[in-house]
Amino acid sequence: MIQFQNVSFAYEPDRPVLQNLSFRIAPGESVGLIGANGAGKSTLMKLLLGLRQGEGRILVDGTELNKASLSEIRRKLGYVLQNSDNQMFMPTVYEDMMFAPLNYGLSREEAERRVDAVLERLGLEDLKHRHNHKLSGGEKRMAAIATILAMEPEAVLMDEPSSALDPYNRRIVINTIRSLPQTKLIASHDLDMILDTCDRVLLMSKGQLVADGPTEEILSDRALLEANRMELPFCLAGRTK
């Protein structure tokens, strides 16, 4: 579904942020993208969405990402921003959720049906007519996810979906992520969440891919994690080498 071939990128010359990344993600896979702050996780997502251009090839469903395929590819990818405040720009949750379906040519009735279905599935019917700036942090994050699901994307990209949430809301978000059938790429340094939501992990450090494998295996490798400025997930800390 998603494929990176020797992708490199730098914001400023001589300071590479991504170096020669290659990996592929199969349809339906849940992949955690982990790494310390500044490792390049957010940048990788921006490249995948075509918000930045680097070297190398990025393919989505076998189509190479370029100017011509940009809108077609963006339509398949739903991106949940790290800061929900920057994601939602319409006054109410409902209008925000309508935004993408309307842009993609659905009629108001079809779009509204879709919005209602997503809200019902996530149990968020109460949020429908609420004002975005009056939502709590947890509600905002859930609303942002709902906004993206209303696009019916084939893959969902999330940047730090559990950041700045209290344990209760974090759990709600985790359960929601687990219930999504789409291909998922989740950037985070919340390793406990990754353990709960992903089958596979890509470990990044200073713009390079240093490990790629099953979640349990990588997240229980204390030496590997510590070498890359990360710690064992809390729930594994007690029972490993």
Add this chain to the structure above:
Amino acid sequence: MNKMQKALRELAEMDELAAQNSIIHRLCPTAKLLATVLYIAVVLSFGKYQLSGLAVLLLWPVLLFQLSGIPVHICFYKLRIVLPLVLAVGLFNPFFDRAILLRLGPLAVSGGFISMLTLMLKGLLCLMASFLLMATTNFDSLCASLRKLHIPGMLVTLLLLTYRYVGVMTEELAVMTEAYSLRAPGQKGLQVSAWGSFLGQLLLRSMDRAQELYASMLLRGYHEHFHYAPMKPFGPGDVVYLALSALFFLVLRFVPAAQLLGNLLLR
């Protein structure tokens, strides 16, 4: 958040007032927009000494406050940071224009004083009319009606985004002033020497956020034009409203109502 940010924020939050339901709220946005524009034009057309004629135009906003059920105090509360600016405009007139225009018993009133009051009243009336429009009309449908009136789409989208970004700017401002005041305890306001860098930071930070917001729009299929909610059609009620408003303005503009009333009372 400090007082100023709170004030700015509240000014930007008109959505809830606009979501109410009244005769005025139910009118077609285009009718309200046209009536407001006409009203402002009539207000501005008064000469600088025509204070009494202008004063009668206060009737229109008063009537609208009544019909829309929007409390007058909310208007003044929300406008509390812009109102002083508007009122300050004419403040120097009395110093420039000292010719005596009117004698009220022992009191000599200069032309400058009258023209100051006229300017202030004009500012106040225009602000109230704009406030009433915003408070009774959802901003999106206002933009949609601008499109209907063939204002270029680019311009309207820009207007809509500016309106949305006001919120973003005030939030950044809030965070920054808080950070500043924590490091400058006991200091009132912002030191003049810090204004420049403060403003620069504010712009950069708002721009960063605006860019993210824009990216989030693009990623959700935004392409040049907004899909506004369908507007209420221009119905018979709107025609009546617009015609009555226009008639009302014109009568007040060309019939010296205040004078007639005064003569009647004095007789």
